[in-house]
Amino acid sequence: LLPALLRAHGYRTLGVSAHPWVVADSEFGRQFDQLELVPFPARRGHGDAGQVVDRAIALWQDRARDRPLFLYLHLMDMHMPRPLPDGEPRFPVPGFDWRARFSPTSEPLFDRDARRWAGNDARGFDENDRRHFAAVYDTALSATDAQLGRLLATVRADDPELRHTLLVVAADHGEELGEDGRIDHTDSLADGVQHIPWILAGVGVHPGQRSDRITENVDVTPTVLALVGVPPPPASTTDGVPQVSLDGWLCRACGKTAAYYAWEDYRAVRTGRYLLRQYPAQSFRGRCEEA
DSSP states (O other), X not given: OHHHHHHHTTOEEEEEEOOTTSSTTSTTGGGSXXXXXXXXXXXGOSOOHHHHHHHHHHHHHTOOTTSOEEEEEEOOTTSSSOOOTTSSOXXXXXXXXXXXXXXXXXXXXSOHHHHXXXXXXXXXXXXXXXXXHHHHHHHHHHHHHHHHHHHHHHHHHHOTTOSSOEEEEEOSOOOEESTTSBEEOTTOOSHXXXXXXXXXXXXXXXXXXXXXXXXOGGGHHHHHHHHHTOOOOTTOOOSOOOSBOTTSOBOTTTSBSOEEEEOSXXXXXXOXXXXXXXXXXXXXXXXXXXX
């Protein structure tokens, strides 16, 4: 895991998490010198970006200057439950009384029987429901972006041109927002879930580049290791490859033309324009289709 590899090469590895699964007493958490979970009430489900960034700024400012630092933030504000930071969506649907249809944490108040069977069922959403649900997501995204801006401003106060800092923004999934009759992410292979951001900026990376090929999260660790000059362990193998060359330019030939998926209930392949998904005969859906 990336924190362990960097730690073995002299990095101080610190993290702040809003996710109750991403904690010090987890396999991932044990790779850090210190991984903190911000406090939050159980009904909230997860911490918020303001808490995470406050603690991250404190760790950055108090860091030891005699060794490199790996600082990891795990944010959850776009995840359900999704409370509105200021009690109202930043991008409201004109004339829509959202409180009659949704809870303050963005959960639908209608069609509950359908969602008892399938929590992602949004076939009962009308156009205003979909617009509001997306507006709440965009509000959470905007608020999180502002919090990350505070952290970046703190980093730039010490390193204005990011000559000694590498910033990496990634995600594990996106969300469906009712556009295809589904919400959440679950086992979805829709573009809104699978097409996620991966942003690199700072030392070793020329700005203004964009990949038009398929990359995956397995590419993150080898790319970061290459940019900071840390070799992978001897005789190790990885499914990913560095996506940026040592001179800071995007490796155009390193991106993929297809991504492959294998799960207990399905297997799939995605190209730039097409998605093929199959359900093995022994899967739940496969057995249902054969019945």
